[in-house]
Amino acid sequence: xxxxxxxxxxxxxxxxxxxxxxxxxxxxxxxxxxxxxxxxxxxxxxxxxxxxxxxxxxxxxxxxxxxxxxxxxxxxxxxxxxxxxxxxxxxxxxxxxxxxxxxxxxxxxxxxxxxxxxxxxxxxxxxxxxxxxxxxxxxxxxxxxxxxxxxxxxxxxxxxxxxxxxxxxxxxxxxxxxxxxxxxxxxxxxxxxxxxxxxxxxxxxxxxxxxxxxxxxxxxxxxxxxxxxxxxxxxxxxxxxxxxxxxxxxxxxxxxxxxxxxxxxxxxxxxxxxxxxxxxxxxxxxxxxxxxxxxxxxxxxxxxxxxxxxxxxxxxxxxxxxxxxxxxxxxxxxxxxxx
Amino acid sequence: xxxxxxxxxxxxxxxxxxxxxxxxxxxxxxxxxxxxxxxxxxxxxxxxxxxxxxxxxxxxxxxxxxxxxxxxxxxxxxxxxxxxxxxxxxxxxxxxxxxxxxxxxxxxxxxxxxxxxxxxxxxxxxxxxxxxxxxxxxxxxxxxxxxxxxxxxxxxxxxxxxxxxxxxxxxxxxxxxxxxxxxxxxxxxxxxxxxxxxxxxxxxxxxxxxxxxxxxxxxxxxxxxxxxxxxxxxxxxxxxxxxxxxxxxxxxxxxxxxxxxxxxxxxxxxxxxxxxxxxxxxxxxxxxxxxxxxxxxxxxxxxxxxxxxxxxxxxxxxxxxxxxxxxxxxxxxxxxxxx
DNA sequence: ATGAAAGCGCTAACAC
DNA sequence: GTGTTAGCGCTTTCAT
Numbered sequence: 118x119x120x121x122x123x124x125x126x127x128x129x130x131x132x133x134x135x136x137x138x139x140x141x142x143x144x145x146x147x148x149x150x151x152x153x154x155x156x157x158x159x160x161x162x163x164x165x166x167x168x169x170x171x172x173x174x175x176x177x178x179x180x181x182x183x184x185x186x187x188x189x190x191x192x193x194x195x196x197x198x199x200x201x202x203x204x205x206x207x208x209x210x211x212x213x214x215x216x217x218x219x220x221x222x223x224x225x226x227x228x229x230x231x232x233x234x235x236x237x238x239x240x241x242x243x244x245x246x247x248x249x250x251x252x253x254x255x256x257x258x259x260x261x262x263x264x265x266x267x268x269x270x271x272x273x274x275x276x277x278x279x280x281x282x283x284x285x286x287x288x289x290x291x292x293x294x295x296x297x298x299x300x301x302x303x304x305x306x307x308x309x310x311x312x313x314x315x316x317x318x319x320x321x322x323x324x325x326x327x328x329x330x331x332x333x334x335x336x337x338x339x340x341x342x343x344x345x346x347x348x349x350x351x352x353x354x355x356x357x358x359x360x361x362x363x364x365x366x367x368x369x370x371x372x373x374x375x376x377x378x379x380x381x382x383x384x385x386x387x388x389x390x391x392x393x394x395x396x397x398x399x400x401x402x403x404x405x406x407x408x409x410x411x412x413x414x415x416x417x418x419x420x421x422x423x424x425x426x427x428x429x430x431x432x433x434x435x436x437x438x439x440x441x442x443x444x445x446x447x448x449x450x451x452x453x454x455x456x
Numbered sequence: 457x458x459x460x461x462x463x464x465x466x467x468x469x470x471x472x473x474x475x476x477x478x479x480x481x482x483x484x485x486x487x488x489x490x491x492x493x494x495x496x497x498x499x500x501x502x503x504x505x506x507x508x509x510x511x512x513x514x515x516x517x518x519x520x521x522x523x524x525x526x527x528x529x530x531x532x533x534x535x536x537x538x539x540x541x542x543x544x545x546x547x548x549x550x551x552x553x554x555x556x557x558x559x560x561x562x563x564x565x566x567x568x569x570x571x572x573x574x575x576x577x578x579x580x581x582x583x584x585x586x587x588x589x590x591x592x593x594x595x596x597x598x599x600x601x602x603x604x605x606x607x608x609x610x611x612x613x614x615x616x617x618x619x620x621x622x623x624x625x626x627x628x629x630x631x632x633x634x635x636x637x638x639x640x641x642x643x644x645x646x647x648x649x650x651x652x653x654x655x656x657x658x659x660x661x662x663x664x665x666x667x668x669x670x671x672x673x674x675x676x677x678x679x680x681x682x683x684x685x686x687x688x689x690x691x692x693x694x695x696x697x698x699x700x701x702x703x704x705x706x707x708x709x710x711x712x713x714x715x716x717x718x719x720x721x722x723x724x725x726x727x728x729x730x731x732x733x734x735x736x737x738x739x740x741x742x743x744x745x746x747x748x749x750x751x752x753x754x755x756x757x758x759x760x761x762x763x764x765x766x767x768x769x770x771x772x773x774x775x776x777x778x779x780x781x782x783x784x785x786x787x788x789x790x791x792x793x794x795x
Numbered sequence: 796a797t798g799a800a801a802g803c804g805c806t807a808a809c810a811c
Numbered sequence: 812g813t814g815t816t817a818g819c820g821c822t823t824t825c826a827t
Binding site: 471472473474475478487488489490493512514515516517518 | 796797798799800802803804805
Binding site: 166168169170171172173175176181191192194197198200201204205208213214215216217218225228229231232234235236237258259372375376379398399402403404 | 505507508509510511512514515520530531533536537539540543544547552553554555556557564567568570571573574575576597598711714715718737738741742743
């Protein structure tokens, strides 16, 4: 059984490929094709179960209606959500999405970018690594429309959709301070990553504004993992002047810290208060539901898609945009007021 | 700036498109192309930053090296993991993956399938809805290689990669029984879904074997949601002869049930024991870590990919295969032995 | 050791 | 109203 092409149909209805193509693309009206012909073609196409070969169209149109989305860890609920919203938004606009998971691996990121370029995607959405510069220039060299979300790379001019990490963290730390906490630890991720740097800035500023000292041994940088959160929290607890509150810079760290505190036999929030960046399912399932700084994930996804599509369609000719969205402090149970 | 094609290079090195193509596809040796020519071509390609247009190749080769993966809820960690492993396995085999999220919506599933067909994917991996029959026949009509995972549809002959739901559940319930539980509730999902039916079978068989009665009011079918788990557990607790142990048929339900129990002021496992199907992050983050039946997610992913690729490459000519993988009972803290 | 030519399936400019 | 033709970028058969 041969596959049905325009030619197959054309032969059978005794019209040309062009006519068939025009009918099937709903252009028969503006080309003055008779309704009879149109109906005949449509009927035959249905009968033969014709399905357009999108690849052939793409080749011809030099447009694939495909967008590549590259994230660092699709397993992290933050990215899962992001990807879900992006996929959905693009689907409704007629685009197909190729989701690429790099697992924080530059090699794999490189491989994925090359695949996307070979496939001539119309645009790429990227949650970059701080060290992705070389990989990103592959994209920029080709002038493939590109939008970043989640993370900023100072060296790269581009469109960014971000959240106000500094303000979000400040709000969190201010809240802690307002509850009487003076010894507040910061458990951070990669110290060179933009998000982490800004969150740390927010932390420092809030302390300064409240005339509280920034104590180096209260600051634990490493990476965005459960393990780091776990170990850092244990170390902090062992301190003579142990902090009374922890700020954790992402959803993995906060979980590790939570576990670390529990495993030390301490209670949240009676013994230690804790607040995390990112909201996520587990945060509300814990017996003490976590107070967190929530990122507007759906809004990030939608903004990114809009921005990218406006670039693709040349609708947007202004120079690079950096859009900063607001976070929201969600008060739950993991913070206690100090007497 | 024009994009570099084979022709661009051919013109500049004064060889034909064919020669350039052969060189760039590493076939220059078997075609007796001189090394000098090859080097020249390669150098020029690099200089011009040539990137092959995969779409054009696909059109010619009638093969896209693209696989569609359709899941019901990418947000559910079970599927996220599955997708991650599938994507990774296919990536290493040179395939690109288009991930489609249906959100349990048949319309959207239909839309996604049509997109995949129009794009002439080489194969499709599908976690089907029980009611997907019409959608699936779209694929079967086209003879596009197809592999199912996660869920079986009795009416459809095809390749399936599944786990032994019945045995897994039996093992869980047997464990409960061995711990002295006699009043065991079953909080299930969609009663018509194959997984749920088999899990329920396992539940009933274990009870029967232990000569325990199957009490209808201990069985709560509805859907695989947190909400259902939550409400069902509350109802069960209110019963006069409330069960001492709950079996929850998936990761969402078990979380709901957990929360329901806590919210009733009861303690796990002192007051109620609980066991879930599926392992997942939150299960080990809860203060009482959940005892669960764990599905071998990576193995499911790998088997499915292998099977699908063997079909695509006509390596595997045997008739349809149903592969049933083993689950594993992971003992943690949510079950108490009854005196 | 290399090239010419045909064609994958589609679309659009131009022709009548 | 409809057809002809050219071409998107690539590969491959056949020829020399």
